[in-house]
Amino acid sequence: MSDEWLDTIKWDSQGLLPAIAQDSETGRVLMFAWMNRESLRLTIEEGRAVYWSRSRNQLWRKGEESGNVQELKAIELDCDGDVVLLHVKQLGNVACHTGRNSCFYRRLNEANEWVTVEGVLKSPEDMYKR
Amino acid sequence: MSDEWLDTIKWDSQGLLPAIAQDSETGRVLMFAWMNRESLRLTIEEGRAVYWSRSRNQLWRKGEESGNVQELKAIELDCDGDVVLLHVKQLGNVACHTGRNSCFYRRLNEANEWVTVEGVLKSPEDMYKR
Numbered sequence: 001m002s003d004e005w006l007d008t009i010k011w012d013s014q015g016l017l018p019a020i021a022q023d024s025e026t027g028r029v030l031m032f033a034w035m036n037r038e039s040l041r042l043t044i045e046e047g048r049a050v051y052w053s054r055s056r057n058q059l060w061r062k063g064e065e066s067g068n069v070q071e072l073k074a075i076e077l078d079c080d081g082d083v084v085l086l087h088v089k090q091l092g093n094v095a096c097h098t099g100r101n102s103c104f105y106r107r108l109n110e111a112n113e114w115v116t117v118e119g120v121l122k123s124p125e126d127m128y129k130r
Numbered sequence: 131m132s133d134e135w136l137d138t139i140k141w142d143s144q145g146l147l148p149a150i151a152q153d154s155e156t157g158r159v160l161m162f163a164w165m166n167r168e169s170l171r172l173t174i175e176e177g178r179a180v181y182w183s184r185s186r187n188q189l190w191r192k193g194e195e196s197g198n199v200q201e202l203k204a205i206e207l208d209c210d211g212d213v214v215l216l217h218v219k220q221l222g223n224v225a226c227h228t229g230r231n232s233c234f235y236r237r238l239n240e241a242n243e244w245v246t247v248e249g250v251l252k253s254p255e256d257m258y259k260r
Contacts (some may be wrong), residue, residue, distance in 0.1 A: 005242045020150055020159060027157030029150060032213040044242065076234035077244050079226050083162040085234040096209050104206035104215040112135045112174065114207050 006037055010082040017084060021049060021062075021095065024073040024087040030095035031103040033060075035084070047072050049086055066127040068092040094122050136167055140212040147214060151179060151192075151225065154203040154217040160225035161233040163190075165214070177202050179216055196257040198222040224252050 011017055015037065021030045033051040035043070039059055042050040046061075049070035053060040063069030070088035077084055096103040098120060105118035141147055145167065151160045163181040165173070169189055172180040176191075179200035183190040193199030200218035207214055226233040228250060235248035 002242070005238060005244060008244055018148060018162060020162065022159055029152055029159065029215050032148060032150065032208060044238070075238050076247075077236040077238070078162060078233040079228050079230075079235070080233075083233075085159050098209050100209075103208040103210075103213075105209070106207040108135060108174070108205045108207070112132070114135060114138055117206075 006041060008081055009037075009040070009077065009084075010080065011037065012082070016052060016054070017082065019049075019051065019084050019086060021070055021086045021088050021090075023090050023095075023101075025089065028102050029104060030070075030088070030090055030101070033062075040084070043072060043075070043086070049088055063091065066092070066094070066097070068094045068127070070095070092122065094127070097124060097127075099124050099127060136171060138211055139167075139170070139207065139214075140210065141167065142212070146182060146184070147212065149179075149181065149214050149216060151200055151216045151218050151220075153220050153225075153231075155219065158232050159234060160200075160218070160220055160231070163192075170214070173202060173205070173216070179218055193221065196222070196224070196227075198224045198257070200225070222252065224257070227254060227257075229254050229257060 016034045019033050019035045023030055036052040039050045039052045049062040051060045069091045074087040075084055093101055099122040100118045106114040107117045109115050146164045149163050149165045153160055166182040169180045169182045179192040181190045199221045204217040205214055223231055229252040230248045236244040237247045239245045
């Protein structure tokens with residue numbers, strides 16, 4: 001199969017691409033991560049989100065430890081060709097390593113304080129103990 | 131007013147922060163851009179999305195030319211403190227410089243081709259001629 005779809009993408013100077021994951025059922029934006037060329041190819045081949053961990057410097061199959069796999073429903077590319085939006089089914093309903101549905105669980109209030117607005121659905125100890 | 135809310139953020143090595151804009155009414159993810167400290171402060175002070183243009187190296191009040199202002203409804207910070215999600219009311223219903231609602235208007239089909247799935251609502255010539 002041709003790699004034209006991968007060549008269309010404008011990878012940054014480090015060969016990376018910002019990726020946004022959105023829940024295909026609720027519309028909630030779940031998380032933001034990075035992909036390299038191999039992780040994007042694997043995401044499509046395997047039908048699940050595979051990111052590139054910049055801190056660990058390795059492929060990161062979302063849910064490989066926690067079980068909170070993101071099944072890919074659709075993927076969209078932005079006008080500049082340098083960001084992708086993944087529509088995913090979030091298994092376990094938890095995308096965040098803190099055990100919450102979304103990583104964006106802190107909201108700025110009128111006093112300019114970041115306030116936690118989402119509860120923990122699953123304890124991190126339970127998610128990562130296996 | 132204290133700047134603690136700005137100090138909470140983990141700015142990258144260039145002092146920037148990825149920002150995702152989501153339509154507060156439809157849930158559609160509209161665009162992805164970058165902010166620096168000043169642009170985030172102005173976003174809150176002015177109640178509208180103000181980004182940092184990396185290509186032009188200057189503040190970018192979204193809609194300043196096109197009129198397609200993004201009114202801020204809420205802003206959320208992710209678990210790592212290094213990405214923000216803006217919930218906005220998109221004036222003119224157009225976020226993309228191509229005249230579409232969302233910048234994410236190309237979707238990968240089963241033959242691995244990026245296919246345009248959103249129409250142009252307003253011609254770019256009309257948006258930027260003033």
